[in-house]
Amino acid sequence: MDNGGRSLNRKDLLGIEELSREEIELILEQAEGMKEILERPVRKVPALQGFTIANLFFEPSTRTLNSFLLAERRLSADTVNVSASSSSVLKGETLLDTAKNIEAMKVDMVVLRHSCPGAPHFLAKRIDASVINAGDGSHEHPTQALLDLLTIKEKFGKIDGLKVLIVGDIMHSRVARSDILGLRKMGAWVRVCGPPTLIPLWIDELGVEVEYNLDRAMRDVDIIYVLRIQKERQKKGLFPSIREYVKYFCITPERLRQAKEGVVIMHPGPMNRGVEISPEVADGPWSVILDQVTNGVAIRMAIIYLLARRRR
C-alpha cells in the first residue's frame, strides 16, 4: 500500500467536481494497493492507529455505512457512529451542533451522509476535521463514483474512450451526478436514458447525451449503469406506474441482445429486482455488481488513508 509518500492535497473529499484527473488516478492507484491488503489472510494494517473517525449518517444506509466501517477498521482507525435516529437531531439539534460536539471529542475525520445537498460542504467550512461526503441529497456521492471508476478500470484496463449509458432517475440520483462527472473527467463518453420527467432539462450542461428510448440508447455502449428507482418518485407523480417503468426501462436479457457483445452491467445497489433490473441480468455474466461492493471497501480505505496522511 505504500505509494511513495503521496497524499491528497486537500482537507476534505466533498465531490468529484473538485477533483482533478490526477487526483482521481492517485486514488484509484492507492485503492489497487488496498485491494492487496484485502486479499491477505490478516486483512488489517496498523496505518491509522490512534486516528478517530466519526460516521455521521443522517439518512439510513446500511450498505455505505458498513463499507466505510470495514474500510476504517482495516486501517485500524477508531470509529464512532452517529445515526439520525440515535443522535440529538431528533431533539432539534442542528447539524452544526452535532458536528461541533463530535469534534470536541477530538475526532480527526467525519464521514457524512445527509439528505441536503451541500451539507458536507457546509460542515467542512466550519470544523477542522476532514470531511468525506458519503452522499449529500441528490448532489454527489464521490466514493461511489470512485469505486465505479475502479471497477471499470479493472474490467476494461482503461476508462478513456469507453461509452457508458446511465439508465433511470437521473434527476434525483447523486450517483448519476458523481459518475457523470468522474467518467467525463477520465475521458469516457456518457449517455443518459430514462423517463423525461426524471431527467433534468439542463443535463446536457454536464456533457452527456440524452436518449429516451432504451433500445436505441444501449446499442453502442460498453457499460450500462442501472440506477435504483425509488418508489416514492412514482407516488409523487413523476412517472405513471412501476409497471410502465418496467416496460420501458427494465434491463432484461432480451433487451441486452441488442447491446454490444461483452457489455457490462453495473448498479450501485440496493437493487429492486424486476423493476430496474431483471434478476437474470443482476446475477448473470454481464454483472460486475459484486465487484463494485468489494471495490467500495478498497476505495474508501484509499481515500481515508490519503486524507489522513496529509493530516499527519
Next chain:
Amino acid sequence: MIKIKGGRLFDPKNGIDEEGDIYIVDGKVRKEGAAEIEIDAAGLYVFPGFVDLHAHLREPGREDEETIETGSRAAVKGGFTSVCAMPNTEPPVDNQGVARFVKEKGEKAGYARIFPIGTITKGRKGEEISEFGDLIEGGCVGVSDDGDCVRKSDIIRRALEYAKMFNIPVIEHPEDTYLSEGGQINEGRISTILGMGGIPSISESIIVARDIEIANFVGGWIHLTHISVKDSLEKIIEGRKKQRGKITCDVTAHHLVLTEDKVKEFNSNFKMKPPLRSEEDRRALVWGLRNGVIDAIITDHAPHAFFEKELEFDLAPFGVVGLETAFSSLYTYLVEKGELELATLVMYLSSSPALLFSLPYGEIRDGGIADLVLVDLKGEWEVREDTLASKSKNSPYLGEKLRGVVVCTIVDGRIVYREGEWRRRNEGISS
C-alpha cells in the same frame, strides 16, 4: 435651519446636476435661507431620499430578527427615507389596528418614514379579501400577500376590482407554488449540477401573465413585485399594450447584481425568493430598468436570525437583508462598471417609486419636502456583521468592500443619520 454647502445636487426627475448650496427651512428645501447648522457637502452627492416599496421589518412577531426601530435605522443608514413595510408579520397587517401599530411604531422610532402595506386577504390565507378601506385609513398605501402568491384566480380578480375604488396597488408576489414547490434555487444549470430542487422561471411568468390578463380584464392596477426573469418582462411589455389595466413592477437590488452561480458555495445568504436567476435574466432586468419597463428598485429586505440561516442550504429560510447595501451594491456593480447610469439608478430608487405609490417625496426642488441623502461615491465601506445596523446579518455581501457611502440622511428636514450616528427626527436639534 440647515445649510448644505457645496454638494453636487443630483435629481434626475427635475434634471438637476449641479454644484451648489441648498437650505432646509421648516422641513422644506429652499434655495435661500439662513443656517444654524452647516453641512459641508463638498465632494458629496446630494440625492433625493430613497424610497423602498418593499421591506420586511418583522414587527410585530419576529422582533428577534428586526424591529421597526432597528429596520428604520438600517434604512436611513442605507439612504432610504421612506420604507413600505410588508404585512407578512405575526399577526399580519390585515386590519386597521395592526396597520396603525406599524405606522405609530415608525413615527415613534423617528428615522425613516414607515408606510404599512396591508394584506390582500384576511390572515394572508388567500380566501377572502381584507378591508382595504379600513387598511388605508390605518395608513396603508397598498395591499399585498407577499411571501405568498394569491393562488386563486378569482380572489386576485376580486382584489383588483375592489382596489379600483381606492386607487391603490395590489402588489403580487408572483409564484405559482404548484410549479415551485420543493424548489430551493433557480431551475437551470446550477440546480442540475447541485442536485437541488429547482424553481422554474415559468413559476413566476405564469402568474405575471395571469395577473396581467385579469388586470386588463377588470381595468385594475396590478403591481408585480420582485420580477426576476426575462419572460416576465416580455409579458409586462405585451400586457401594457392593451392599455386597459395599470401594470407596474419592481425589481430587487440583488437580482440586478447577483446570479445563480453564487449559490454554488451553498451559502444560504444567497438563498431568496425569487431565487437568483441566470446571467441572461439579470441582463434583461438591467435592460428593463434602462428602458423604463421596470418602475422601481426595491430591497426586499428580509432579516433572518443567524441560527436560522446557519443551516444546511435546504433548511435555511429564503431572504436576505438589503436596506444598507442596495445603493452601494448597485453603484459598485452596475454604475461603476458602466452597465447603468447614475441618474437611472437614483431615479428608480427615489422619484420613480415615490410617484408610483403617490408619496410626495423623491425630488429636490424649491419648496419640496426635505428628504435627502448625502453620499460619498468615492468612499468605501466593508460589509461586516458589525458594520450592519440591521438586527440580522444575512447579507450576500458580507466580507465585500462596496463603494458609495451614505454620509448623511435627512428626513423631513432633520438629520436622522450622520456618519455612524443616529438621531430621531422627533427629538433634539431642529431646523
